[in-house]
Amino acid sequence: MAIGNVLEAEVSTKQNQNIAAPELVWKGYEKVAFRILFIFFFILTVPIDPEYYAQWFNIDWTNPHIRDLGGLGGFGYRFTTINTESGMFGLASYVNWGIALVIGVVGGVVWTLLDHKSTNYRILYYFITVAVTYAMITRLQGLTFSKIFPSQMPPLAETQLNTLLGDFVPQKLYWIQLSFVPSYEVFLGFAELLVMGLLFFRGTRALGAALAIAMIGNIAISNHVYDGGVHVLASFYALGGAFVLWPYLRPIWNLLVNQKDEVLTIYRFPFKKPWQKALRIGLKVFTIAIFFVLSAYLHYDNYEHDSYKVPSRPGLANSKGLYEVTEFKVNGQAIPYSPLDSLRWQDVTFEKWSTISYSVFNTFNIHGEAGRGKQF
Structure with missing residues (x-):
């Protein structure tokens, strides 16, 4: 009987292998939500500006610079800019996201009216997830390697001290x-390099997305608090991370909270045809070569030899330091010291490179705040 049961099981297994699995049917609201989000993230991740593709041919590849790779990382389409305080650092700075979402809603409605046959969009879901993932990787590389080879926040200059x-x-x-x-x-x-590495591989992509939300999402908040200026870019990593992580949340919840066994059913495009396999491998190799290896080398070379944030030309020998201005003349006429004089220099700082700075009394607005003297 035992042998008979085994044979019956084997026959049943072979028969089941020839039976196609039932096609997954999405709920109506799931399809509508996906249509909107697909268009929204397509605008945010896939370069549709011809200038993006033109710069690949305008770069001197015999002597590339780290700033070149910053543009090659891609960017969401910029419909407009709002030149106000909020447009620079507040809610209005997300205007292009808002426009993309409106386009997504309108496009999603039209798509819904035209498509009554599709039961799911798992193939499109797979590829838009890949697009979001690679956009996060390529846009993060500049910030990553400029920290590993510390040049994003270079050592404090004499002026700052x-x-x-x-x-x-x-x-x-x-x-x-x-x-x-x-x-x-x-x-x-x-x-951040760990985030890039985890996102690059499908098996660890969810972990990379979660880390992007936790770490780079915090950077987005800090940039809002301090008017950092890169809050939209940082927020993209949190938003993209949430999108990539979304299909994993229910299984994780059931496993950890409900304590139920779960089997992930994340769809992965099979890439069966030779040209599909070659394209997939080629994209991965290209990404590693440009946005990991070349980016790391250029940032290392910049850090060691010619930091783009610090002048490379040396200043006057043995002049580095802070100097009090005891005599100040304009067109040969001496101007006496006054702490309220907006023209007379109060002190001068010489750097070790070919840069000086000076302090005067002045009141003007930078980022909506009054300032005096030096501003950075």
Whole structure:
């Protein structure tokens, strides 16, 4: 009987292998939501501006620069900009996301009216997830390697060390906190590199997405608090991470909270045809070569030889330091010292490179805040 049961099981298994699995049918609201989000994330991730593709041919590939790779990482389509305080640092700076969402809603409605036959969009879901994932990787590489080889927040200059705390704009206060501790900046760079690596492989993609939400989402919040200026880019990693992580949430909840066994049913495109396999492998190799290897090398070379944030030309020998201005003339006429004079220099700072800075009394607005003297 035991042998008979085994044979029956084997026959049953072979028969089941010839029976096609039932096609997954999405609920109506799932299809509508996907149509909207597909269009929305397509606009945010897939370059549709001809200038993006033109720059690939305009770069001197015999002598590339790290700034070149920043543009090659891609960017969402920019419909417009709002030149206000909110447009720079507030809610209005997300105007292009809002426009993309409106287009997604309108396009999703039209798509729904035209498509009554599709039972699911798992193939499109797979490829838009890949697009979001690779957009996160390619856009993160510049920030990552500029921290590993610390040049994003370079060591503090003499000018900064001799500037009154109240004369810094909030963004600079945020950045110089990392300049004080270069080793922490390097640590953050390797943490971001871990995010890139985890996102690159399908088996660890969910973990990379979760880490992107937790870590880079925090950077987005900090940029809002300090008017950092890269909050939209940082928010994209959190938004994209949430999109990539979404299909994993229910199985994780059932496993950890409901304590039920779960089997992931994440669809993966099979890439059966030779040209499909070649295209997939080619894309991965190209991404590694440009956005991992070349980017790392260019940032290392920039850090070691010619940091783009610090002049490479040396200044006057043995002149580095802060100097009080005891005599100041304009067109040969001496101007006596006054702490309220907006023209007379109060002090001068010489850097080790070919740069000087000076302090005057002045009141003007930067980022909506009054400032005096030096501004950074």
